[in-house]
Structures are given as C-alpha cells and as structure tokens.
Amino acid sequence: xxxxxxxxxxxxxxxxxxxxxxxxxxxxxxxxxxxxxxxxxxxxxxxxxxxxxxxxxxxxxxxxxxxxxxxxxxxxxxxxxxxxxxxxxxxxxxxxxxxxxxxxxxxxxxxxxxxxxxxxxxxxxxxxxxxxxxxxxxxxxxxxxxxxxxxxxxxxxxxxxxxxxxxxxxxxxxxxxxxxxxxxxxxxxxxxxxxxxxxxxxxxxxxxxxxxxxxxxxxxxxxxxxxxxxxxxxxxxxxxxxxxxxxxxxxxxxxxxxxxxxxxxxxxxxxxxxxxxxxxxxxxxxxxxxxxxxxxxxxxxxxxxxxxxxxxxxxxxxxxxxxxxxxxxx
Amino acid sequence: xxxxxxxxxxxxxxxxxxxxxxxxxxxxxxxxxxxxxxxxxxxxxxxxxxxxxxxxxxxxxxxxxxxxxxxxxxxxxxxxxxxxxxxxxxxxxxxxxxxxxxxxxxxxxxxxxxxxxxxxxxxxxxxxxxxxxxxxxxxxxxxxxxxxxxxxxxxxxxxxxxxxxxxxxxxxxxxxxxxxxxxxxxxxxxxxxxxxxxxxxxxxxxxxxxxxxxxxxxxxxxxxxxxxxxxxxxxxxxxxxxxxxxxxxxxxxxxxxxxxxxxxxxxxxxxxxxxxxxxxx
Numbered sequence: 001x002x003x004x005x006x007x008x009x010x011x012x013x014x015x016x017x018x019x020x021x022x023x024x025x026x027x028x029x030x031x032x033x034x035x036x037x038x039x040x041x042x043x044x045x046x047x048x049x050x051x052x053x054x055x056x057x058x059x060x061x062x063x064x065x066x067x068x069x070x071x072x073x074x075x076x077x078x079x080x081x082x083x084x085x086x087x088x089x090x091x092x093x094x095x096x097x098x099x100x101x102x103x104x105x106x107x108x109x110x111x112x113x114x115x116x117x118x119x120x121x122x123x124x125x126x127x128x129x130x131x132x133x134x135x136x137x138x139x140x141x142x143x144x145x146x147x148x149x150x151x152x153x154x155x156x157x158x159x160x161x162x163x164x165x166x167x168x169x170x171x172x173x174x175x176x177x178x179x180x181x182x183x184x185x186x187x188x189x190x191x192x193x194x195x196x197x198x199x200x201x202x203x204x205x206x207x208x209x210x211x212x213x214x215x216x217x218x219x220x221x222x223x224x225x226x227x228x229x230x231x232x233x234x235x236x237x238x239x240x241x242x243x244x245x246x247x248x249x250x251x252x253x254x255x256x257x258x259x260x261x262x263x264x265x266x267x268x269x270x271x272x273x274x275x276x277x278x279x280x281x282x283x284x285x286x287x288x289x290x291x292x293x294x295x296x297x298x299x300x301x302x303x304x305x306x307x308x309x310x311x312x313x314x315x316x317x318x319x320x321x322x323x324x325x326x327x328x329x330x
Numbered sequence: 331x332x333x334x335x336x337x338x339x340x341x342x343x344x345x346x347x348x349x350x351x352x353x354x355x356x357x358x359x360x361x362x363x364x365x366x367x368x369x370x371x372x373x374x375x376x377x378x379x380x381x382x383x384x385x386x387x388x389x390x391x392x393x394x395x396x397x398x399x400x401x402x403x404x405x406x407x408x409x410x411x412x413x414x415x416x417x418x419x420x421x422x423x424x425x426x427x428x429x430x431x432x433x434x435x436x437x438x439x440x441x442x443x444x445x446x447x448x449x450x451x452x453x454x455x456x457x458x459x460x461x462x463x464x465x466x467x468x469x470x471x472x473x474x475x476x477x478x479x480x481x482x483x484x485x486x487x488x489x490x491x492x493x494x495x496x497x498x499x500x501x502x503x504x505x506x507x508x509x510x511x512x513x514x515x516x517x518x519x520x521x522x523x524x525x526x527x528x529x530x531x532x533x534x535x536x537x538x539x540x541x542x543x544x545x546x547x548x549x550x551x552x553x554x555x556x557x558x559x560x561x562x563x564x565x566x567x568x569x570x571x572x573x574x575x576x577x578x579x580x581x582x583x584x585x586x587x588x589x590x591x592x593x594x595x596x597x598x599x600x601x602x603x604x605x606x607x608x609x610x611x
Contacts, residue, residue: 068505095511108502112524122510171506 003041003077004179004211005065010038010074012057012064012235016285032284034060035071036235039311044178047205047212049226049243051219051258053281057235058215059103062181065213066100067091078179096126099172101201103184105164109156115142115167116152122175137174144207145170145200162193166200173204179211186221198225219262223247228317231255234284234292237311241318251314251326253297291323299324343600349593357409364403365389369558372398377576393578395568401578404560405586411472411549411561412590416542418476423483424534430484431491432518436499445488452485458547465553475554479541490533494526528605535598539591546587562587 012035034057042048052058063069065076067083076083078098086094102108109118119138123129129137139149145166156164165185172180182201186194198221205212216222222229223243230240231254239252250256257275279296282288288295294304303323311321320326356363375398381388392401434445452460464478498504499522507521548554549563557564562583569579 063505066509068508092511095509100506100509102502102506104502108506110503110507110521110525121507121512125511125516168506171510175510 002044004044004079005042005213006075006077007038007040007061007065008075008077010035010061010064010076011072012060012069013072033235033287034284035064035074036287038074038232038235038237040230040237040240042179042211042213044211045209046227047214047225049222049229050213050215050232051217051222051229052232054217055281055284056232057284058217058232059183060235061232062100062183062213062215066095066098066181068100092126096175097177098179098181099175099177100181100183101165101168101172101185104188105161105168106188108168109164109171111156114153114155115159118156118167119152119171119174122171126175128175141170141174142167144204145173160193161189162196165189165193165197169197169200169204173208173210176208177210179213182212182214184216185214187216187218194221201225219247219258231258234282234287236292236321237319238293238321239319240311241314245318251318251320252293252322253299253325254293291321340600343596346593346596347600349589350597353409353590353593354413356406357413360406360410364400364406365391366400366403368399368403368407368560370399374398377572377579379576380578392582393576395565395579396572396576401565401582404565405562405583408560408562408565408583408586409590411555411559412542412545412587415472415476415479415545416538419479419483419541419545420534420538422476422480423537424487424530426480426484427487427489428491428523428530431488431493432495432522434488435492435495436514436518436522442492445492449485449488452482455482457482458544461544461548462551462553465548470553470556472555472559475545475548478548479544483537483541486537487530487533490529491526494529495522498522498525532598532602532605535601536595539594539598542591542594543587 011033013031013033015031038057038061040048050058050061060069064071065083067076067086071084074084078094081090081094083091083094109115113121116135116138119141120134123134123137135152138152142149142151147163147166147170151159156167159167165188169185185201186197189197201212202225204210212225214222214225226243228241229243229246230237231246231252232238233254239246239250239255246255247259250259253275254277257277260275261277275298277296282292282295288305289308290306291297291300291304291309294300297304301324307323309321309323311319313319314326372394375387375390375394377396378390378394378398379386380393381391383393386393390400390402392405394400395404430445434442460482461475461478464481465474468474468478495518504517504521507517512521545554546561546563546566549561550567552564552567554563555561565583566580566587569576569581569583572579
C-alpha cells in the first residue's frame with residue numbers, strides 16, 4: 001500500500017514575544033520548539049496511533065498536518081499534493097479530504113448553533129448540497145453516528161458529552177473525508193462512554209474506508225485502535241512501528257517507561273524490570289542538547305548528552321532513535 | 331422565554347425600565363404631550379415660578395425660563411435630543427467597534443496593531459475635551475455632535491469585542507470551522523460574533539447613559555444643539571445666571587438628566603445580570 005500522508009522533517013516553532021528590552025539589546029528571539037523534525041507516513045486505510053505525554057507536541061502535529069497551525073518548515077504530502085505550498089482555494093479543496101475530531105466536545109461545538117446548522121455548515125461552505133437534500137444528508141449523518149435525524153433541531157447543551165462527541169464526529173465526516181485526525185477524541189469522556197466512541201470510530205473507519213491519525217496519551221486506547229504507533233517525546237518521534245510489536249517489546253527507554261507505567265493484572269514477576277521516569281518534561285523552550293530524553297533516562301551515557309540520535313530503521317517496519325537500544329551488532 | 335423572565339429580576343429594575351420606557355414614549359409623543367410650543371416666548375411670563383408657588387400658574391406647571399418659554403414643554407421636547415443622540419451615537423459606535431474589534435482580535439498582525447494603536451491614542455484624550463475640540467472645529471449642531479461623540483465612543487465597544495474575540499478565536503469550534511474551510515470573514519461573523527454579543531449589548535446599554543451626559547455637557551457649554559431647539563444641557567446653562575432667584579429654570583432639566591441616566595444605569599445592570607451566564611444553569 002502507498003502512503004496517503006507523508007510528513008517529512010516537520011518543524012513548528014512558536015515565536016515568543018520578548019518585549020522591548022531584550023529586542024533592543026539584540027538578544028536572539030527564542031521560541032517554543034513544539035515540533036522538531038518530525039517525519040512519519042500513514043498508509044491509506046490504516047490507523048496510526050500517536051502516543052506521548054502532555055505537551056510533547058502531539059496535538060501540534062495533528063493541527064500542523066491540517067494546516068490549522070502553519071508549520072515553520074518541512075513537507076506534508078497528502079495523496080501526492082504538498083499541503084504546505086497550497087494557496088487558499090487549493091487548501092479549501094484539500095480541507096474536504098482531511099478533517100479533525102477534537103478532544104473536548106464541550107468546546108468544539110458552537111453553543112449558539114443548532115446541531116443541524118453545525119452539520120449543514122461544511123456542506124454549504126463547499127456548495128455540496130442545499131434545501132431538502134441538505135436536510136436529508138444531515139439526518140442520514142446523524143443516524144450513522146447513532147443519533148436521530150430529529151436531533152438536528154436541538155442545541156449542543158442539550159446533549160451529553162458522548163452524544164456531543166458523536167455530533168463532532170458527524171461534522172468531521174459529513175464532507176466524506178479520506179483522512180481524519182482524532183485528537184484525544186475520548187480523553188474528555190467517561191470511561192463507560194469511551195468504549196462506545198471508540199467502537200463508533202472503528203465502525204465508521206471500516207464502512208467509509210477512512211485513515212486515522214489517532215492521538216492519545218492512553219496506551220490502552222492506542223493499543224486497541226492502532227495498526228501502527230509512533231511515540232513522541234519533546235517534539236520528536238523516538239520510536240515507531242507496528243502497534244503490537246512496539247507495545248509488546250518496546251526498545252526506546254522512553255517507550256519502555258511508558259509501557260511499565262500501564263497498570264496490569266497479569267504482571268507481578270517483572271517488577272524489577274520497571275523503568276521509572278523521574279523529573280518533569282523539560283521545557284520545549286530550551287530542550288536539552290543531544291538526545292532530548294537523556295535528562296530522564298536511566299541508561300544515558302556521554303554520547304547521549306552531546307549527540308542527538310537519529311531515527312533509524314531497525315527492520316522493515318520499526319524505527320528507533322536511541323544510541324543504546326536495542327543493542328545492535330557491531 | 332426563560333431569558334425574558336430573567337431580564338428584570340428586581341422591582342427596582344422594573345421601575346427603572348418603566349421609567350426609561352416612559353422617557354422614550356414621552357420623546358416620541360412630544361407634540362401630543364407638550365402643553366405649549368417649546369420655542370414660544372412670552373416676556374410677560376419671564377421667570378414665572380412653578381404652578382404650586384405663589385405667583386405660579388398651573389398652565390405652566392414647572393414654570394418658565396428667562397424668555398418666558400414653558401419649561402415642561404421644553405423638557406418633553408429635550409428628551410428627543412438626548413435619547414436620539416444617546417441611541418444613535420451608541421449604535422454607530424457599536425457597529426464600528428464590532429467591525430474593528432473583530433478584525434483586530436481575529437486577524438491580529440498589523441490590523442491589530444493599527445486598531446489597538448488608535449484605541450490607545452484616543453483613550454489618551456479626555457473625552458469631553460476631545461469632543462469640545464471636534465465641535466469647535468466642525469461647528470455646533472446635532473449631526474456634528476453625533477459625529478464628534480461617535481469618533482471616540484467606538485473605542486469602548488471595540489476594546490470589549492477585541493478582548494472577547496481574542497478568547498473566542500482559540501476555541502475548538504473556531505478551529506473546527508477553519509478545518510471545514512471557512513473564510514476569516516465567515517468565522518468572524520458567524521462563529522465568533524454570536525458568542526460575544528452579550529457583553530457588547532450590556533456595554534452599549536450602559537454607554538447610552540454616558541453619551542446622554544456628554545450631550546448635555548456639550549449643550550451646556552453651548553457647543554451642542556443650537557437654539558431654539560430645546561436640549562436639557564442648554565436649559566441648565568440658560569438658568570445658570572438666575573439660579574438664586576429662579577432655581578426652577580436649571581433644576582428641572584437637571585433632574586430630567588439625573589432621572590433618565592439613573593434609570594438607564596439601573597435597567598442596564600439588570601440586562602447584565604440576565605446576560606451573564608454565571609447566573610444561568
């Protein structure tokens with residue numbers, strides 16, 4: 001299968017307004033380095049799970065791919081078109097093909113619009129339907145996410161969190177996109193509702209032939225939905241590969257720390273193997289030199305402090321960015 | 331309906347709203363209500379006291395001014411000027427303020443720098459002195475006064491709209507609209523504006539009272555509405571020289587200003603309570 005989405009060396013720095021004095025003194029402007037040379041590819045029809053701590057740049061990556069945030073540099077090719085270079089009409093046409101579901105269904109629906117208006121808006125903006133056909137498509141979309149057509153007349157505040165997320169999913173899918181960024185779509189929901197929404201996303205993916213970039217900090221959720229996973233740390237991908245392989249036998253010390261933080265009932269004999277994370281995520285304003293993880297890594301040596309490790313292929317499917325793991329034959 | 335019911339919680343607010351309504355009706359029906367021609371002079375009735383005083387005449391219940399004009403009739407007609415200017419200035423200012431505030435808050439960049447710079451400059455001038463200067467340049471008159479006041483008044487709604495827009499542009503529903511392919515104009519008008527309208531309406535209702543005071547001040551200084559048109563501010567000024575022996579000439583128009591401004595302020599407080607989401611479920 002060919003890659004539907006190919007991201008190469010994506011960089012996103014948010015400049016910081018320094019104020020007058022540092023500028024007068026000629027201090028160089030710093031910035032938040034949210035994404036630092038991220039490369040990944042997603043094949044048509046697969047789900048790529050993106051894991052990482054809060055603040056590691058997961059959501060920025062999702063939004064940069066959709067050009068909701070302009071990338072600082074790098075390339076994003078979607079279906080053969082470079083998105084970064086698109087002009088306004090080209091971008092608008094591209095927006096039909098890629099959509100997003102946000103984390104917080106309480107913030108992502110305009111409280112002043114009825115559900116019908118929220119769902120009709122994308123169709124109207126792209127001139128795809130009007131009048132009776134528009135209403136029919138809105139009704140059909142509501143039914144396919146498990147709501148009823150007559151819900152179109154209601155307002156977002158009349159729905160529960162799970163129902164709101166269904167509405168948000170309906171809004172993302174009504175344009176028949178090929179690719180959807182799911183940005184922590186279940187993190188804001190009750191655990192009992194999370195499974196329903198995940199099942200819904202799963203069913204819609206199969207029925208509509210969708211491709212997902214699924215962002216989450218919840219490893220159980222990622223393990224359930226993903227075909228492949230990518231692990232992010234401070235704006236970089238440190239490990240990627242088939243979901244099962246990466247989660248079963250993680251190589252990068254950070255992935256191992258994440259995995260050993262997952263509570264499990266069947267474990268008990270491998271307590272000694274637990275890799276603990278110490279300290280906080282360093283500031284993306286001033287990330288550590290060398291390997292960005294070395295400040296919290298139990299295995300860090302001199303080379304880790306000076307030389308950033310490259311994300312190198314391990315076999316034909318996995319990639320790891322670490323100087324020490326897995327131990328490679330000399 | 332829920333909102334209408336909450337709009338006027340207290341009895342005081344109801345009373346204030348009724349008073350505002352009464353002033354508006356009075357202004358609208360001025361020719362029917364006024365007992366005399368507000369501009370008709372009668373030198374025999376020069377500084378005639380109110381009806382209940384010794385030399386008063388109940389045909390002229392609030393007395394007459396130095397030219398023998400009926401003060402009640404002039405107050406009734408004066409309400410037209412005050413309310414018209416208050417409402418028109420605030421409407422113009424709000425329209426400009428919404429456009430400028432939305433553009434500055436949503437588009438940021440050089441638009442924001444220009445609008446914010448203008449706001450800062452205009453805020454640097456004392457309002458009344460600024461208006462006096464403009465009126466001195468343009469000359470007196472109702473239309474010029476509307477322009478002179480709106481020139482600075484738009485800053486107030488613009489700041490409110492800009493601040494609210496800055497917050498709204500970061501919400502996920504705005505991001506969702508951008509992901510949909512919506513243009514900036516569409517997002518400002520259809521996504522942001524409906525969500526920031528409540529504070530704008532509250533500010534506008536309070537500002538009407540402020541503009542009425544400014545109108546009265548300008549007219550008091552002789553820069554506003556020109557004779558023979560009656561304006562409360564100029565009526566107060568007319569009676570200034572006789573305040574010791576004919577107190578009614580200045581006092582009654584002054585009371586009218588006080589009552590209208592107070593009523594608007596109390597009523598707009600109720601509007602704010604009703605629109606503030608913290609008072610709702």
